[in-house]
Amino acid sequence: MDADEAITELYAAHWTGLVRLAWLLLRDDLAAEEVVQDAFIAVHRRWDTIRNHQAAAAYLRRAVVNGARSGLRHRGVEERYVAREQGEPTAYTRHTEASAEDRALQSETTSSMIGALGRLPQRQREVLTMRYYLDLSEAEIADALGISAGSVKAHAHRGLATLRDRMEAAS
Amino acid sequence: MSDRTDFLHPDYEPGEFDQVERRLRQALASDVQQVHPSHRLDTILHEAHEAGPVTATGGSGARRWVMPLAAAAAVAAIIGGAWWSGQDDRGGVTPPVHTGPSVVPSETATDLPTTATTSPPTSSTTAGPVTTRMVSLPVYFVGPIGDDEPTYKLFRDFIRDELPTDATPAAKVKAALVLAINAQPYSNTDGYLQPWSGQTIGDVTVKDGVITIDLANSGNPDAAVTTEIQRLAVQELVWTAQAAIQQTLPVRFEVSGGAPKLFGSISTDQTFTRPPSDRLYEDVAPIWVTSPARDQVLPAAKPVVVQGLAIVFEATVNWELRRGSTQVATGHAMASTGAPMQGQYSIDLGRLTAGDYTISVRELSAKDGSVSAEKSVSFSVK
Numbered sequence: 001m002d003a004d005e006a007i008t009e010l011y012a013a014h015w016t017g018l019v020r021l022a023w024l025l026l027r028d029d030l031a032a033e034e035v036v037q038d039a040f041i042a043v044h045r046r047w048d049t050i051r052n053h054q055a056a057a058a059y060l061r062r063a064v065v066n067g068a069r070s071g072l073r074h075r076g077v078e079e080r081y082v083a084r085e086q087g088e089p090t091a092y093t094r095h096t097e098a099s100a101e102d103r104a105l106q107s108e109t110t111s112s113m114i115g116a117l118g119r120l121p122q123r124q125r126e127v128l129t130m131r132y133y134l135d136l137s138e139a140e141i142a143d144a145l146g147i148s149a150g151s152v153k154a155h156a157h158r159g160l161a162t163l164r165d166r167m168e169a170a171s
Numbered sequence: 172m173s174d175r176t177d178f179l180h181p182d183y184e185p186g187e188f189d190q191v192e193r194r195l196r197q198a199l200a201s202d203v204q205q206v207h208p209s210h211r212l213d214t215i216l217h218e219a220h221e222a223g224p225v226t227a228t229g230g231s232g233a234r235r236w237v238m239p240l241a242a243a244a245a246v247a248a249i250i251g252g253a254w255w256s257g258q259d260d261r262g263g264v265t266p267p268v269h270t271g272p273s274v275v276p277s278e279t280a281t282d283l284p285t286t287a288t289t290s291p292p293t294s295s296t297t298a299g300p301v302t303t304r305m306v307s308l309p310v311y312f313v314g315p316i317g318d319d320e321p322t323y324k325l326f327r328d329f330i331r332d333e334l335p336t337d338a339t340p341a342a343k344v345k346a347a348l349v350l351a352i353n354a355q356p357y358s359n360t361d362g363y364l365q366p367w368s369g370q371t372i373g374d375v376t377v378k379d380g381v382i383t384i385d386l387a388n389s390g391n392p393d394a395a396v397t398t399e400i401q402r403l404a405v406q407e408l409v410w411t412a413q414a415a416i417q418q419t420l421p422v423r424f425e426v427s428g429g430a431p432k433l434f435g436s437i438s439t440d441q442t443f444t445r446p447p448s449d450r451l452y453e454d455v456a457p458i459w460v461t462s463p464a465r466d467q468v469l470p471a472a473k474p475v476v477v478q479g480l481a482i483v484f485e486a487t488v489n490w491e492l493r494r495g496s497t498q499v500a501t502g503h504a505m506a507s508t509g510a511p512m513q514g515q516y517s518i519d520l521g522r523l524t525a526g527d528y529t530i531s532v533r534e535l536s537a538k539d540g541s542v543s544a545e546k547s548v549s550f551s552v553k
Contacts, residue, residue: 044219
């Protein structure tokens with residue numbers, strides 16, 4: 001299989017999911033697409049050495065998480081923007097043009113849960129998002145984040161505990 | 172995807188997190204419903220080919236300096252500065268360039284690990300005293316928006332040019348400006364005006380947060396016949412200069428001999444910049460087609476996807492695909508956001524049989540259905 005075919009298949013299988021993952025981490029439509037696009041380009045350019053769908057999927061996840069993270073790092077300077085968007089219910093930084101229809105779909109529960117997730121430390125947020133949105137295994141998450149399986153467990157535990165406490169406090 | 176039970180810590184109470192897990196799962200699933208990724212497969216393939224395979228020596232292709240800019244643009248879009256949110260100049264939405272060899276048909280790179288096959292013969296490693304590489308520079312032109320008047324606004328093209336590998340920001344700006352003042356190659360195909368006819372770009376400096384552009388003369392009012400075209404001519408250079416360094420630094424002009432006014436009407440005793448993202452329409456044409464590029468040749472084996480940017484009412488664009496003079500298909504598409512903001516749109520035309528095509532993307536007047544803006548691009552499928 002040549003690189004074009006491989007990327008076309010990977011795209012069909014993973015594009016939407018990975019853009020949405022990046023969006024959950026970044027909260028910015030365009031930046032999310034950019035990050036994932038760059039990841040696909042990188043895989044295409046390295047296809048000679050990757051040459052395997054599973055390895056490529058793992059590479060994509062790592063690249064997306066790293067890309068999202070470096071996107072977030074640059075956000076120190078965007079307080080002005082955050083301040084402007086504070087009115088938005090689910091926004092830790094929100095750059096999405098949701099239609100009225102989309103907004104209606106979003107229940108209060110979703111908003112408060114997403115808001116609480118957004119306030120977790122970055123690592124916990126990443127672990128929980130990969131686990132409960134993409135349904136990745138502990139090993140896959142450990143690989144994507146470059147941490148040990150034990151750390152994944154620990155982050156998941158702390159994150160869930162915090163979310164549960166916030167849920168209970170709110171109800 | 173495999174093991175689940177290992178996930179929770181051994182000292183969890185069974186069921187301890189059942190409820191929060193369920194709610195979190197639902198919240199994430201529901202939250203992402205508002206994200207509708209645009210179609211970027213063609214862009215990915217195009218850019219990957221343009222960059223070429225990564226080799227053992229880390230050899231890379233033409234886009235070496237453009238790539239970090241794409242990343243920078245993504246970040247800048249997050250920062251939410253005025254014009255970045257207009258999605259301008261992002262590597263992502265604007266792939267193909269229209270000169271140079273066609274890089275789209277897949278020259279399979281698999282057997283050629285050491286050469287950047289699709290990039291022009293430039294960059295790699297230690298060629299000579301001055302190494303250059305081909306880059307795609309975003310360049311703005313003043314063109315007709317496609318209404319009856321005609322009204323003129325800015326369009327953006329990506330033009331290939333050869334720059335020294337170590338080109339300074341000022342050198343990039345100058346290279347882009349030199350291209351911008353020469354609209355002649357596109358005046359027949361796109362109707363671009365040539366308001367800077369007879370102009371020469373002098374020194375360009377990027378210093379203390381200001382881009383200063385030296386011009387050989389103040390501009391010929393006969394080449395830019397209305398005050399609006401004169402204004403757009405100036406903005407054309409402002410947008411081009413800012414795009415070349417991917418920063419919205421204020422722009423100042425200095426005319427050789429110290430003429431105080433450009434075109435005899437616009438004072439040089441001021442700085443210029445782009446309008447904010449909710450007023451881009453003051454400068455930018457309602458409809459851009461960013462892909463395919465004009466006269467691009469696309470492979471028949473792949474679906475054709477038209478992409479572009481639009482500042483249109485209710486985010487709606489209409490399109491018509493013609494082969495020669497025969498209408499092949501029509502439809503409409505939604506941009507990611509409506510006027511006054513600039514949104515991205517994407518039109519999947521599916522696979523097309525070999526031939527020469529023209530895609531026209533239009534905004535129809537809400538009042539009477541007449542065409543209030545239109546951009547057409549011709550391309551071929553082989």
